[in-house]
Amino acid sequence: MTRLVVLGGGAAGMSAASAARRVDPALEIVVLEATGFAAYGMCGLPYYLAGLIERPEELVSYPPEYFRDRRRLDLRLRAEAVELDADQRVVHYRHEGREQRIGFSALVVAAGGVPGFPPLHGLDGRPTFTIRAMEDAIALRALLDTGSVRDALVVGAGYIGLELAEALHGHGCRVTVAERLDRVLPNLDEPLAAIVEEHVRERAELRLGVDVSELLANRAPWPDVVVVCAGVRPASTIAAKAGARTGPGGALLVDDRMRTSLPGVWAAGDCVAPYHRVLGRPAFVPLGPAANKTGRVAGTVAAGGDAVFAGVVGTAVVKVFELEVARTGLTLAEARAAGMTATATDVVSRSRAKYYPGVEPLHVRLVHEAGGRLLGAQLVGREGAAKRVDVVAAALHGGLSVDDLAAFDLSYAPPYSPVYDPLTVAAQAAQRVVHEAAA
Ligand SMILES: Cc1cc2nc3c(=O)[nH]c(=O)nc-3n(C[C@H](O)[C@H](O)[C@H](O)COP(=O)(O)OP(=O)(O)OC[C@H]3O[C@@H](n4cnc5c(N)ncnc54)[C@H](O)[C@@H]3O)c2cc1C
Structure with a gap:
């Protein structure tokens, strides 16, 4: 066989x-x-929930018949x-x-993956969702479309929790995000996460360091819906x-x-x-x-062919309301937890030339070893973070240093960056740290 x-x-x-x-x-x-769905963009589910995408079928890359007829795959749903x-x-x-x-x-x-679901008391039969399959999103969207949900509770302030907060807010809900930790986005270092936290607080109620069961007990009959975004295993x-x-x-x-x-x-x-x-x-x-x-x-x-996976460097980006939040490699906390002698260099640069209309601040953190090897980067701003992080991802893939990053020939035009790109500015600042430490 x-x-x-x-x-x-x-x-x-x-x-x-x-x-x-x-x-x-x-x-x-x-x-x-x-489930009843295959080959769809799970990452698009928050945007379907927000109503930016009208029909769930739009997320499907090809329908089952395509795989069965054109690729002769026996797809059993x-x-x-x-x-x-x-x-x-x-x-x-x-x-x-x-x-x-x-x-x-x-x-x-x-x-x-399997969505995390911490033990929660006080749900009292309220509609409660995790978002890990198309069916979950279809059921939640159907509930939202009835117009009966005014108050929504999102459990977890990781990237999916914040995406869901934005989606529910976009749907006209009053959103509370409750998080056991005393911070948002544990996959960012705290100074960068704090910028995101401030941004979220302007749009949703953020309850950090709380026991969700207590919150539910104290505020009954609130909320109308609970969406649990407590990580994935x-x-x-x-x-x-x-x-x-x-x-x-x-x-x-x-x-x-x-x-x-x-x-x-x-x-x-x-x-x-x-x-x-x-x-x-x-x-x-x-x-x-x-x-x-x-x-x-x-x-x-x-199937008998040959291919090799080159590995990951941990690159991720997320839109949190109006912010672009990006990371690659290791955060300072992750690098230190891995036993590396790491340091971080922070700069606040600009997304465009300083005179060009619409310029926004761009926060850049580079994480590097004392000797200059790049370990990671985090970028937060209203624009310019999302794709810029990929430059550092490429540098990490190649095992490059802050000197290399500072030397990269990056593009420039006033609407897109200052003449010294924010990454160049950050790399030059990191070079000074590295070279002062060596002196
Ligand atoms: C809401 C959300 C937003 C996301 N946004 C992003 C993003 O912006 N960027 C990004 O890079 N990543 C994002 N991700 C993560 C990304 O979607 C996953 O990394 C990706 O879907 C993983 O693909 P996979 O095929 O390994 O797993 P899945 O897409 O989960 O597929 C696994 C499939 O296996 C099926 N299955 C499980 N157990 C069995 C079984 N016993 N028998 C038969 N079938 C089974 C499941 O039903 C599922 O369809 C997001 C995830 C979620 C949930």
Whole structure:
């Protein structure tokens, strides 16, 4: 039997299945997807909730028929894998209420992530959502469209929580964001997170360092809806139970060809911990671009081709109301927690030439080693952060230093940047720190 089974029809799974088809036109490829949707832009769900995107179908890259007819992928929706027998090479799954089994010669596990849901008291039957599947968003949007939701509580002030706060605010709700920690965005260093916090406070009620259950008890019958955005953990249980080795956060450990420790089993996307080039070891960084790329590598190799995943550097960007918030590499806190002798250089530059209308401040933090090796960057501003972070991502990919970044030939025109780009300004400031320390 030559059959590839892909577990999960999200970004990683559908990339894997499509890549496998390109390698082997004759291979039987079966995709098991637990929900009723496959191959859609999960990252677009907040914008669908906000009403910027009218119909959920607009988020779907291709309909199921396209995959079945054009790519000859046997895509089975509402087919939930429940157990993997790695020795027998069999997946047990539930499809339309029936227990089924399917054998494979190669398996790609691409089950994504499971949303965190902390124990909460006082929900009292209120509509409560997590946003990790199209069905979740469709149900929440239907509720919002009834016009009955005035007060919304978002639990968690990570990037998805803040995106949801903006979406609900855009829908006309009074939004409260409640967070157990005493800060927003734990994946930014505090000075940068504080800028975001101030911005959010102007648009939503922010309750930091609170016990959400207490908040619910004290303010009953508020709110009309609760949206829990309390992080994500890798959906690695089925493969782990079958014996696959796990690493950071319980994510599956893979090599650079996305092979797990089980023969004939590959894995990709949010359920794996790929190699982190700055840390020099695997890390759990569940984000879209890596899910697509690791899926492609896993599918290519599982079908008999060859490909290698070069690793991540932890680049992420998020729109928080009017702010662009971007990070790559390691924050100062992350670098120090990893045992690195790291330091940070902060500058406040400008998004455009200072005389050009619409110029905005741009906060840049570079994180680097005492010797000058770049470790990371964070950028926050109303414009100019989102794509500029990618320059530093490229520098990190290449293992470059603040000297290299200062020397980059970056573009300039008054509407887009000052003549010294904010990254050049930050890199020059970091050079002074590095060279003074060396003197
Ligand atoms: C609201 C939101 C906004 C986001 N915004 C961004 C962003 O702006 N930028 C960014 O880089 N990343 C963003 N992400 C993260 C990004 O969406 C994920 O990294 C990406 O979707 C991961 O792809 P994946 O295929 O690994 O997992 P998923 O997309 O979760 O796909 C996994 C699939 O496997 C299925 N599945 C799970 N278990 C089983 C089973 N047992 N049997 C069968 N099928 C199963 C699931 O139903 C799911 O369809 C966002 C995530 C969310 C939730």
